[in-house]
Amino acid sequence: MGNIDQNVMMEVKNINLRFGGVIAIQDVSFDILEGEIRAIIGPNGAGKSSMLNVINGFYHPQEGEIWYRGEKRPSMEPYEIAKTGIARTFQNIALFKGMTTIENVMTGRQLKMNKNFFWQMIRYGPAIEEEVEHRRRCEEIIDFLEINHIRKTPVGALPYGLQKRVELARALAMDPTLLLLDEPMAGMNVEEKQDMSRFIVDVNEEFGTTIALIEHDMAVVMDLADRVVVLDYGKLLADGTPNEVQKNQAVIDAYLGVPH
């Protein structure tokens, strides 16, 4: 909200994604500006999650181009795309259940650590210094998201709302330039939603992270997002500010409905 400039960070152009005969995304184009919060909304099965999967390289679209920071992105594997500064959270939590919160957050630093097998084996000198350095950053993020008290708890034992927050922490630990959030508030109560919204705004403002999020709670979307993309049956229905989208008749018919 605060620090949008008009530089385009990412542009998806004419994406077509098919699974066999099923058309998941059909000729969708939109852009994400640097520093904005971009919401993707639409009914179930509209292709929102598929779109995120395309952006972070898990799906390879049959047609279409993705331009990231002014360059056309070649077809890449997910781990290569992670290196370019794109992080994400998942609709159904994908934490590492056997590990504690701090370990989960530390996994986000994976790409930034590079000491080789030998140093890892003796865990002395450079290896331990690297570990400490990244631990410090992770603790900052843990502080930021107020999850200090569960630092040493195995994530499998945490309540749902906290797991979602740990997942956000893990994504933030990657120091992303573009953060993709897949339904960060699904299944939360009002209070948890407020907390999560606050964190999302804070991340956007303090770290300057560009955020693309999928969300069904319209009140949240209208408050948080700078611009909204609406998808329906894999097609682009509308693209604009929350107010514009809210008044768009096609969007009201397909998704928002009218208040009774």
Add this chain to the structure above:
Amino acid sequence: MFYRETGQFKSKYKEELAAFPLFEDKIGVGILLLLAYVAIPIFGIPGLSYEFTLSAIMIPVVIFTITTLGLNILLGFAGQISLGTGAFMGVGAYSCYKFMTIFPDLNILICVILSGLVTAFVGMLFGLPSLRIKGFYLMVATLAAQFFLEWAFIRIPWLYNYNNSGGIEGPNKEMFGIIISGPQSDATTRYLVCLTFLVLLTWLASNVIRGRIGRSWMMIRDMDIAAELIGVRPLTAKLSAFAFSSFYVGISGALMVFFWLGAAEVESFDINHSFTYLFMVIIGGLGSITGCYMGAILVWVIPVLIKEIGKTSFGYDAFVMENLSIILLGFMIVVILIVEPHGLARLWQIAKQKLRMWPFPY
């Protein structure tokens, strides 16, 4: 009351990241090391003969703990299942034998480490299917490794230097003027060599699994898709786990033949042994280093003790005792897995948790 972290404050991340952040743990490990390094080699275990203690209990337990560590790294930490452990031990043993005969002057300890490296390479080759398949299907693929390698140990006479027996055996090997391996070596010396290997390898394993590489294994184990999106390359993570694990298994195989059995044939590396190691890992606890020790001790020592006690105290036939020990062990495994599916390591953890509160549990 005696075991708690209260009052032990850490002011540096480095201190908290240490292997044993708690003072009590440091003392405990110190005592165990003293027992293993000093008390047992001097006094043995009370009630059992010295020779029996070392060659039937301590040396095999130490060697199998190394095997279990290796398998646990693969199964418990990286989540890749393998049924070829026995055969990979064979790779270690046969390659150590070849190194010893090709370079007769090479120090045997170097041969052992080299054979670990050879096994790491072979393990990596047979780990390649893991990039495509998971779970039970991968298990079947590693089963193929087991059968193929067993076949190779019989059908490729070059591996056992074309001798008539078809087995391998170690000559006497000296280091610093002491015979450390072979028929004339002393059990105590061999025990100390194996123990040193175990201590060093445990230390290395605990370092690796707490660091970047260990985390990448656990990420693959827990949620491979998320791991990939965070930036773990499945190829590197899985193959490094196979290599590191096989390195341990190979070393334990070489130690088993040249520091314990003295000679071996292909039967020492068959699938039944692979299953035994799998039991050790599962009973000890997947994903726990302490569990490796407990699993190896339980699965190996209990049958040996039952057999020994039956033979000396009750005069039973060795054959009867053999079967009885299998029955009792099987029964114990079932009971333990019902009580605590996560193995002995979890029981130990719960005990420590209770001890922390003791004597005021609320």
